Amino acid sequence: MKSQEIRQKFLSFFEERKHLIVPSAPIVLKNDPTLMFNNSGMAQFKEYFLGNATPKSKRIADTQKCLRVSGKHNDLEEVGIDTYHHTMFEMLGNWSFGDYFKKEAINWAWELLTEVYKIPKNILYVTVFEGSKEENVPFDQEAYDIWKELIGEDRILLGNKKDNFWEMGDQGPCGPCSEIHVDIRSEEEKAEIPGRDLVNADHPQVVEIWNNVFMEFNRKADGSLEKLPAQHVDTGMGFERLCMVLQGVQSNYDTDVFTPLIAKVSQLTGAKYTVKANNEEEEKVNIAVRVVIDHVRAVAFAIADGQLPSNNGAGYVIRRILRRAIRYAFTFLDKKEPFIYELVEVLSEQMGDFFPEITAQKDLVKNVIKEEEASFLRTLEQGLHLLDNVIDETQGKVVSGTKAFELYDTFGFPIDLTALILxxxxxxxxxxxxxxxMAEQKNRSRVASEVSTDDWTILVGGNVETFVGYDQLENEVKITRYRKIDSKKDGKLFQLVLDATPFYPEGGGQVGDRGLLISANETVEIIDTKKENNLILHIVKKLPSNLEAKLVAKVDTDARKQSMANHSATHLLHQALRTVLGTHVEQKGSLVAPTHLRFDFSHFAKVSDEELQAVEDFVNDRIHEQLPLVERRNIPFNQAIEEGAMALFGEKYGDEVRMIRFGESAELCGGTHVPNTADIWQFKIVSEGAVAAGIRRIEAITNKAAEDFYKNQEEILKELKAILKNPQDTIKTVVSLQDENAKLKKQVEYLLKEKAKNIKGELKEKIEEINGILFLAVEVDLDPAGAKDLVYELGNEYSNLYVLLGSVSNDKPMLTCYVSKEVVEQKGLNAGQIVRELGKYIQGGGGGQPFFATAGGKNPAGIAEAVAHAKDYLK
Known part of the structure; x- marks a missing residue:
């Protein structure tokens, strides 16, 4: 059974049982501060389990793209070492929100596995929660009794809290679970060790394929459990493992999910992947191939869903995954040039029908990966040189772990590659x-980001929150719930939920509103507004004294109006870029703040000055046309698309959406906007540049910020005219000054060369011979370029010369060292090593080649000492 058929049979099975089939949510999470990525099938349904939203159906099924780089049984550094863990994987799941429970979930799982997929019953085992006195949760008798009728008691194992009690996090919905494991070993292996002895023992052929979680509790901040008002089912089956079982192979990587990728890697690298390695070298190649094909899936889908590699947050995770693949290929597949990007074509062919984003974003994904590969390969090359320096400085046989960490942390040089070279x-x-x-750095990061959250205190029951901020910026409100959060970074804060809030929560690139909560006796400042699990959270430093009183919620009007102008300008900018540059342009990220806007978009060349001007003019023309806002709320998604609205890849849209139109610009958007483009006043681009391969960024200003910009430019021009004595033609005067300056520079350069000639004559008289080497060490009054020219000129006259010059230029000390080729080869002197060691006297360092090197520093007073010690190398 091919993988596409396996996936479809699962969805069809549950569709026949009245489950709504929903598409996979993006792998990258945008509005969940507790998660960077969708790491399980249930992540997109958290708000339903928490009771903060109502699902469109009580029964849902899907296959969800997931990404895990750490956690239970699965750390990034282990992926590829075994044959059944992955960074990205598909999770097949069926869900019940207060509808069916254990009986239906277990029976349907059994029916699907044994009757539809025809998995032999005698290779399956199940686990049931044994109970916990500590948690006051009893043994799951109900699940045990259901399984006993289906599989028999000899194939049921009892599991402890670690294995059979599933939790969303430190707090939130949780409950006992029942796992299904499969034993695909040979009959001979089964005769030696019973399968039940290998369940949950990390055996590559005795693996968990499906977990049925029975959500019946809520974990509170103090660790205690309380019953949920409704019982839910949350199941997840590993698609890749299921394919392994149904295709009769011994590894996930031997299924048709991965074999086309393996074939392509073999073609591109010449590496031969063996189903079973016969020696250590073959196993190294196997691991490297598995790492590459696993990691390219994770990286490609993350980029397609809008997450570019970067140096922080989710972007850093993606970069780290890709760099791990590059270094395995570099070390074990002997690939020193980019090739991983070529696997994206295979991914598109394999998965594009079910996940169209990988095909639609194929060119972007390939370009980003190719550039990242090229960049990191350069880093590896640089790291090899730096490692050589560390080795040169090492006394004895043990290389400093701190130095190795600096290479890893500062330059991204992999520690396992360092160890291999050593x-x-x-x-x-x-x-x-x-x-x-490493531990010290992790501890610093952990302490800096540590946050503890109390339970919600509910003041008004039910899901009563509404957002009124599209229509009004001030509203009478009541607090429905609140909780305290303690952050190492921000200290003690509180989060409030209001029944009808005008505050826009951070989302869609737009920052959250700030403002005030006002009562008769006090005013409380709202410092930010965010959204989490469908709740709008108003963040304050102190609670109102009367939490049950009616309050007035008042948004900072000026800041909101500036954000509205910038958000509407962002839509016009998107339209302008597609008009001027081409319809290949797509939004890849944005920031809308009161002060400015930032817009990332796909484009494969620098935007020329003429194109930028055309884009700016296009937006300002739309502003001057005074286009009114046409807003459509709660219209069906498909209808909005048919009417021309743009939807962004990587965004999760509901069945009903909000469409914003200004003239010909139409987009799906939840942000706040001006009533008329005239309210934007003026649009000014302040910068354009590259963010990543194929991704450009424009930063711009509007409204008050644009007005301030032009005022500032006017002031600068006034000051410039005053400095130039108010000339009639300012530009002509500046050009004349530049010409005059260029002539003076040439004169200075000529004089410096003459000065160097005079110095050379004086220095030749100071050269002395020591042990057959002509030696000169002296302090000179030259700039770095002059010192370099001087030592080379001396080197052309003498064949066995060693020179060290000390100089100061712009208050910065410099050492310049030259060693003749004959001296390098015959006497072993090394200019690079000499300046690194003498550089300590000027509180600096440097390096270079064996025959020429320089060092800069901070302490000019140390030059004399450095010059004095230059002779030490001749002893």
């Missing part, structure tokens, strides 16, 4: 020193 050179790595440095 072993090849007969050296050891101080692993403890590296681990200590």
């Amino acid at each position: 072993r090849e050179r007969g050296l050891e790595l101080d692993e403890k020193g590296f681990e200590d440095a």
Whole structure:
């Protein structure tokens, strides 16, 4: 059974049982501060389990793209080592929100596996929660009794809290679960060790394929459990593992989910992947191939869903995954040039029918991955040189773990590659020193980001929250719930939920509103507004004294109006870019703040000055046309698309959407907008540049910020005219000054060369011979370029010369060292090593080649000492 058929049979099975089939949510999460990525099938349904929203159906089924780089049984550094863990994987799932429970979930799972997929009953095992006195949760007798009728008691195992009690996080809905495991070992292996002894023992052929979670509790902040008002079912089946079982192979990587990718890697690298490695070298190649094909899936889908590699947050996770693939290919597949990007074509062919985003974004994904590969390969090359320097400085056989960590942390040079190179050179790595440095950094990060959250205190029951901020910026409200949060970064804060709020929560690129909560006796400042699990959270530093009183919620009007102008300008900018540059342009990220806007878009070349001017003019023309806002709320998604609205890849849209139109610009958007484009006043681009391969960024201003910009430019022009004595033609005067300056520079350069000639004559008289080497060490009054020219000129006259010059230019000390080729080869002097060591006297360092090197520093007073010690190398 091919993987596409396996996926479809699952969805059809549950559709026949009245489940609504929904598409996979994007792999990248935008509005959940607790998660960067969808790491399980249930992540997109959290708001339903929490009771903050009502699902469109009580029964849902789907296949969800998931990404995990850490957690239970699954750390990034282990992926590829075994054959059944992955970074990105598909999770097939069926859900019941207060509808069916254990009986239906278990019976349907059994029916699907054994009757539809025809998995032999005698290779299946199940686990049931044994109960916990500590949690006051009893043994799951109901699940046990259901399974006993289906599979028999000899194939049921009892599981502890770690394995059979599933939790969303430290707080929130949770409950006992029942896992289904499969044993696909040979009959001989089964005769030696019973399958039940290998369940949950990380055996590659005895694996969990499906977990049925029975949500019946809520975990409170103090760790206690309370019963949920309704019982839910949350199931997840690993698609890749299921394919392994149904296709009769011993590894996920031997299924047709991965074999086309393996074939392409073999074609591109010449590496031969063996189903079962016969020796250590074959296993190294196998692991490298598995790493590459697993990681390209995760990276490609993340980019297609809008997450570019970067140096922080979710972007850093994606970059880290890709770099791991690159370094495995570099070390074990001997690939020193980009090739991973070529696998995207195979992914598109394999998965594009079910996940159209990978096909639609194929060119962008390929370009981003290719550029990241090229960049990191350059980093690896640079890291090899830096590692050589570390090795040169090492005394003894053990290389400093702290130095290795600096290479890893600052330059991204992989620690396993460092260790490999050291072993090849007969050296050891101080692993403890590296681990200590890593632990210290992680601890700093953990402490900085640590947040503890109290339980909600409910003041008004039910789901009563509404957003009124599209129509009004001030409203009478009541607090429906609140909770305290403690953050190492921000200290003690409180989150409030209001029954009818005018405050726009951060989302769609637009920052959250700020403002006030006002009562007769006090005013409380709302410092930010965010959305989490369908709740709008108003963040304050103190609680109102009377939490049950009626209050007035008042948005900061000026800030909101500036944000509205910038958000509407963003839509016009998107339209302008597609008009001027082409319809290949798509939005890839944005920031809408009161002060400015930032817009990321797909485009494969620098935007020329003429194109930028055309874009700016296009937007300002739409502003001057005074186009009114046409807003359509709660219209069907498909209808909005048919009417020409643009939808963005990577965004999760509901069945009903809000459409914003200004003239010919029509987009799906939940943000706030001006009533008329005239309210934007003026649009001014302030910068344009590259963010990543194929991604450009424009930053711009409107309204008050644009007005301030032009006023500032006017002031600068006034000051410039005053400095130039108010000339009639300011530009002509500046050009004349530039011409005059260029002539003076040439004169200065000529004089400096003459000065260097005079110095050279004086220095030749100071050269002395020591042990057969002509030696000169002296302080000179030259700039770096002059010092370099001087030592090379001396080098052309003498064949066995060693020179060190000390100089100061712009208050910065510099050492310049030259060693003749003959001296390097015969005497072993090395200019790079000399300046690195003498650089400590000027509180700096440097390097270069064996025959020429320089060092800069902070302490000019140290030059004399550095010059004095230059002779030490001749002893």
